[in-house]
Amino acid sequence: MSECFLIELTETETKEAMDDFIDAMAKILEEANTNPETVRRLDGVKAAKELFWIGLSDSGVLKIS
Helix, strand or coil: CCCCCCCCCCCCCCEEEEEHHHHHHHHHHHHHHHHHHCCCCCCHHHHHHHCCCCCCCCCCCEEEE
């Protein structure tokens, strides 16, 4: 069965940030194809229980909650 996920980049992302993201996704794909045992499905229940938010404060400081 095929699966996919949607990624929506905002118009505020720079070309450099998008290029970095594409490079990271290409590395993940390569790893999945060469070492499939290292790539596993997300545990949805665990993810929901351990949900956290990452963002920037008004002063530009990274916040994790």
